[in-house]
Amino acid sequence: KYLREDDISQKCRDLLPSLPHEKGWITPSLHQYQGFWVAPKLLNGVLACQDNFQAQKTDIFIITAPKSGTTWLKAILFCLSNRAKYSGSMQQHPLLTQSPHDLVPFLELKLYFGQEIPNLTSLPPPRLFATHVPYQSLPQSVKDSGCKLVYLYRNPKDTFVSLWHFANKLRSKETGGMPLGECLDAFCKGVSPFGPYWDHAEGYHKMSLEMPDRVRLEVRGHERGPPWSWCPFAEEELRDGTVDGIVRMCSFDSLSMLEVNKSGKLSTGQETKSYFRKGEVGDWMNYMSVEMGERIDRVMQEKMHGSGLKL
Numbered sequence: 414k415y416l417r418e419d420d421i422s423q424k425c426r427d428l429l430p431s432l433p434h435e436k437g438w439i440t441p442s443l444h445q446y447q448g449f450w451v452a453p454k455l456l457n458g459v460l461a462c463q464d465n466f467q468a469q470k471t472d473i474f475i476i477t478a479p480k481s482g483t484t485w486l487k488a489i490l491f492c493l494s495n496r497a498k499y500s501g502s503m504q505q506h507p508l509l510t511q512s513p514h515d516l517v518p519f520l521e522l523k524l525y526f527g528q529e530i531p532n533l534t535s536l537p538p539p540r541l542f543a544t545h546v547p548y549q550s551l552p553q554s555v556k557d558s559g560c561k562l563v564y565l566y567r568n569p570k571d572t573f574v575s576l577w578h579f580a581n582k583l584r585s586k587e588t589g590g591m592p593l594g595e596c597l598d599a600f601c602k603g604v605s606p607f608g609p610y611w612d613h614a615e616g617y618h619k620m621s622l623e624m625p626d627r628v629r630l631e632v633r634g635h636e637r638g639p640p641w642s643w644c645p646f647a648e649e650e651l652r653d654g655t656v657d658g659i660v661r662m663c664s665f666d667s668l669s670m671l672e673v674n675k676s677g678k679l680s681t682g683q684e685t686k687s688y689f690r691k692g693e694v695g696d697w698m699n700y701m702s703v704e705m706g707e708r709i710d711r712v713m714q715e716k717m718h719g720s721g722l723k724l
């Protein structure tokens with residue numbers, strides 16, 4: 414079901430030659446569109462959702478740069494939104510048999526990935542969607558509808574190492590893996606999928622300050638209390654273990670042990686296991702020298718100077 418070359422829309426084909434391009438991490442090339450870097454097939458999805466997606470006020474968006482913890486956040490928000498439905502029947506919980514990526518679909522990577530425009534109007538509220546698209550390029554209706562956006566930010570060094578592993582796993586056998594140093598150069602130039610990483614975070618950070626009731630920024634590993642104040646728990650839920658149950662169910666250990674996440678395939682074709690590697694904070698130290706780590710720190714500091722976004 415993966416998109417074929419001839420599924421790319423004419424609009425996307427016409428646009429591509431005019432866009433700056435660089436070597437890609439997974440696909441042969443990344444193209445710069447509205448300030449961010451995107452693979453041609455994903456640009457197709459970005460354009461389709463920009464043109465067609467109609468947000469509703471009750472929608473909740475999970476927004477991340479790739480490899481910042483999307484899988485975990487999708488699982489958490491799915492559990493939170495559906496907790497009343499499954500409170501007495503956890504054995505029936507969809508997360509036990511379906512990937513978080515199929516339960517909370519990406520706009521550009523799944524719903525609008527092919528030529529077909531999906532009809533999403535009949536989905537019951539609150540509809541949960543995910544996207545990697547930077548704030549400036551979100552469909553206009555997402556900005557105008559009053560819906561809520563939850564943005565997850567992860568330490569850039571861990572995100573970088575996670576992305577490097579993921580890209581090499583997805584790269585074809587013929588092209589082989591990309592050396593870490595080459596990816597580091599690209600990342601520090603801002604050329605990474607949906608990057609520059611700093612612009613992505615900065616865009617949502619700014620909006621979270623301007624519209625705190627609509628855009629919420631969480632830092633992976635530093636979540637502020639039970640996730641989150643938009644889904645307040647009843648006293649009883651705090652007492653009866655609902656909160657602990659959700660946190661446990663969505664933990665790396667629990668999710669990665671499930672058959673669906675060990676040997677399943679997403680409806681878009683990828684192996685579900687590629688979304689679970691280690692799930693650890695600080696794993697970058699096992700792959701990068703101190704100097705390499707400092708290089709990312711320096712770039713982030715330079716680019717985000719004064720933004721106030723801290724880990």
Ligand code: A3P
Binds near residue numbers: 482574
């Ligand atoms: P690592 O490669 O550092 O292990 P994304 O979900 O945005 O694609 O990010 C993938 C990263 O999140 C991977 O990081 C993966 O192992 C980690 N991850 C996946 N599920 C997780 C969970 N339930 N809890 C914590 N980390 C998780």
